[in-house]
Amino acid sequence: MTEALPEPGGVINSLSASLEYHDQGKTVFACQDISLEVHPNEFLGILGPSGSGKSSLLYLLSGLKKPSHGDVLFEGSSLKRLSDDDRSRLRLREFGFVFQQPYLLGYLSAFENVRIASTSSHGDRHAFELLDRLGMGQKTHRRPHELSGGERQRVCVARALIGRPKVIFADEPTASLDHKNGIAVVSLLNRHREGGALIMVTHDESMLAEADRIVHLRDGRLV
Amino acid sequence: MAIKETAEEEAVVSTRRTVRPRTRIWPLSALVYLYRNAGKSIPLVMVIMLAVLLETGVIALIDSIPFSIRMTYQYTQEMLGVSPRGDPTGTDRLLRDIQAHSPVPLERVMHCRVSNAQVESIVGHWPFVVLGLGQDDMRYYLRRLHTTQIEGRLPAPGAAEAIISEPVAKNLKLHIYDPSEPHKLREQSILLGPDKTDDYSPMPVKVVGIADTDQWLMINSIEYQRSNHFPPVDLGLVFAKNLKDQDKLGHWAEKHFQGKKALIFAHYMLEKQTKEMFNTLFSILDVVIFTLALVITFMMGMLMNIYQSQRLVEFGLLQAIGYTRSQMLWKVFAETAIVIFLGWMLGVAVAQGLLMVADRVLMQPHAFALQSFDQRAFNYALPLPVAILTVAAITVWWRFRRFDPVAIVERRLV
Numbered sequence: 001m002t003e004a005l006p007e008p009g010g011v012i013n014s015l016s017a018s019l020e021y022h023d024q025g026k027t028v029f030a031c032q033d034i035s036l037e038v039h040p041n042e043f044l045g046i047l048g049p050s051g052s053g054k055s056s057l058l059y060l061l062s063g064l065k066k067p068s069h070g071d072v073l074f075e076g077s078s079l080k081r082l083s084d085d086d087r088s089r090l091r092l093r094e095f096g097f098v099f100q101q102p103y104l105l106g107y108l109s110a111f112e113n114v115r116i117a118s119t120s121s122h123g124d125r126h127a128f129e130l131l132d133r134l135g136m137g138q139k140t141h142r143r144p145h146e147l148s149g150g151e152r153q154r155v156c157v158a159r160a161l162i163g164r165p166k167v168i169f170a171d172e173p174t175a176s177l178d179h180k181n182g183i184a185v186v187s188l189l190n191r192h193r194e195g196g197a198l199i200m201v202t203h204d205e206s207m208l209a210e211a212d213r214i215v216h217l218r219d220g221r222l223v
Numbered sequence: 224m225a226i227k228e229t230a231e232e233e234a235v236v237s238t239r240r241t242v243r244p245r246t247r248i249w250p251l252s253a254l255v256y257l258y259r260n261a262g263k264s265i266p267l268v269m270v271i272m273l274a275v276l277l278e279t280g281v282i283a284l285i286d287s288i289p290f291s292i293r294m295t296y297q298y299t300q301e302m303l304g305v306s307p308r309g310d311p312t313g314t315d316r317l318l319r320d321i322q323a324h325s326p327v328p329l330e331r332v333m334h335c336r337v338s339n340a341q342v343e344s345i346v347g348h349w350p351f352v353v354l355g356l357g358q359d360d361m362r363y364y365l366r367r368l369h370t371t372q373i374e375g376r377l378p379a380p381g382a383a384e385a386i387i388s389e390p391v392a393k394n395l396k397l398h399i400y401d402p403s404e405p406h407k408l409r410e411q412s413i414l415l416g417p418d419k420t421d422d423y424s425p426m427p428v429k430v431v432g433i434a435d436t437d438q439w440l441m442i443n444s445i446e447y448q449r450s451n452h453f454p455p456v457d458l459g460l461v462f463a464k465n466l467k468d469q470d471k472l473g474h475w476a477e478k479h480f481q482g483k484k485a486l487i488f489a490h491y492m493l494e495k496q497t498k499e500m501f502n503t504l505f506s507i508l509d510v511v512i513f514t515l516a517l518v519i520t521f522m523m524g525m526l527m528n529i530y531q532s533q534r535l536v537e538f539g540l541l542q543a544i545g546y547t548r549s550q551m552l553w554k555v556f557a558e559t560a561i562v563i564f565l566g567w568m569l570g571v572a573v574a575q576g577l578l579m580v581a582d583r584v585l586m587q588p589h590a591f592a593l594q595s596f597d598q599r600a601f602n603y604a605l606p607l608p609v610a611i612l613t614v615a616a617i618t619v620w621w622r623f624r625r626f627d628p629v630a631i632v633e634r635r636l637v
Binding site: 059 | 244245250255256259536537540541542543548549628629632633
């Protein structure tokens with residue numbers, strides 16, 4: 001006898017998902033029993049102190065990590081059941097990412113760094129338009145080492161947005177920026193997400209001023 | 224090159240408006256990476272090029288020794304030599320025996336007397352025969368050895384004179400005797416002489432003719448040999464009507480005269496002896512080259528691994544944003560294959576060029592033989608790129624097997 005899964009309403013659904021790892025023979029939970037629904041077009045802030053498991057939760061929700069227990073669904077389909085390659089393909093097609101550090105490929109221009117995250121035939125036009133909208137239109141040809149930290153993070157934002165993702169995952173995207181630049185980057189992400197949900201983790205509540213909803217995480221659990 | 228036309232070069236910033244960039248080559252293609260990181264990829268190409276150059280050069284130079292033997296004594300293809308043992312008068316008897324029993328039609332037999340001289344080789348002096356022939360035999364022999372024309376003339380009967388071929392003239396730096404030349408220059412036209420230990424003759428034997436042929440030959444008159452060289456060494460030369468029968472004649476003669484008082488000189492025996500002589504050397508060489516290839520392969524495999532390790536952030540980022548492991552493996556494999564292929568091609572081209580220069584500058588002036596395109600040498604270099612690519616692919620695959628992009632984006636590995 002099989003039990004039917006509850007019909008999920010969110011774009012991302014976490015069903016009692018846990019992520020454990022083993023440290024010197026002991027089982028440690030990075031996230032434990034997380035049940036969370038993320039709605040389309042929602043800006044969800046995940047707030048918590050350093051070491052509370054925010055990034056781990058983000059990796060679970062985005063399919064970068066498989067839950068040890070429970071499951072994570074994207075539009076009703078289990079991420080856990082997908083192979084590594086299928087999850088990678090899903091990330092490229094449906095998700096966008098902004099990481100703590102503005103990681104860019106040093107040998108590619110700003111434009112090319114954005115372009116690689118889109119498989120669309122209109123990728124060139126879209127990449128340029130995004131960079132232009134993010135105030136980088138004059139610097140599309142520059143290599144990462146010719147850009148400031150704030151500019152690099154804008155390029156990362158453009159890269160996250162280019163595939164018109166259904167969900168954007170932002171892992172403390174303001175960590176390497178000053179407060180003013182941090183606010184600007186969050187604002188850009190929020191303004192240009194074109195209907196995609198935005199899930200952002202941070203320890204700085206002031207960065208979540210535009211969030212629709214904020215959940216708190218402590219010691220790997222939602223509180 | 225089309226890579227120049229990627230977005231970076233196309234994005235021309237004007238004071239008024241930015242030109243829209245376009246991608247003509249996918250930014251993640253192997254060529255873009257290698258071109259934009261030329262500072263890293265060129266040294267790798269150079270290392271592979273030097274390895275291929277070293278391996279190919281060593282093999283080609285060693286191969287030049289048996290090749291030189293074959294070139295110097297190539298004339299033996301044209302004849303069978305037979306010499307009596309213990310009975311210097313037995314040459315005519317042996318020749319009559321051959322004429323009576325030869326399994327192939329014969330064109331000519333000749334009785335000659337011989338003495339020894341030496342030629343230069345890349346590994347020192349090699350013995351060479353000076354044939355003492357009658358005038359008719361001399362003309363036949365030169366024709367048989369593909370002489371197109373003669374500079375100078377044939378040695379006169381009984382005179383201390385000789386005719387040599389162009390390769391011999393080059394090798395021993397000899398020219399035609401000219402009595403009007405100063406003494407020092409005239410010395411360079413003496414083939415044999417009383418003061419030449421290895422090329423002895425009681426009288427100075429002057430070069431009076433140079434035959435235009437690729438074959439190596441030294442001929443003087445049989446009368447001079449009979450009057451001046453002791454003990455007598457007589458040799459019968461037997462020429463088959465068809466050159467293709469010469470080998471059959473040689474095999475037959477060896478069998479026919481086995482256990483009899485005769486010494487046989489046939490081309491196939493020279494081939495056999497050369498092969499046997501170099502078998503051991505080439506076996507040692509095989510081990511040396513294999514070890515060298517192994518060392519180079521592991522060294523290059525490790526270099527490739529280090530080279531790829533420096534790009535963990537790139538791979539982590541790409542996997543995190545959605546590129547699959549197999550896509551990245553393929554990218555690395557393509558980059559490595561291009562580097563190795565370029566290195567190998569360059570190595571082969573540079574080796575070919577240097578060997579051609581060595582042949583022209585060092586070998587040809589002495590008539591030493593070197594194959595600038597030595598198939599065997601290039602065959603030896605073929606497994607090198609395959610082995611390097613295999614080792615590099617396996618090490619990178621091993622690294623990617625448990626690669627976790629989260630470790631990169633969380634900065635645990637950088």
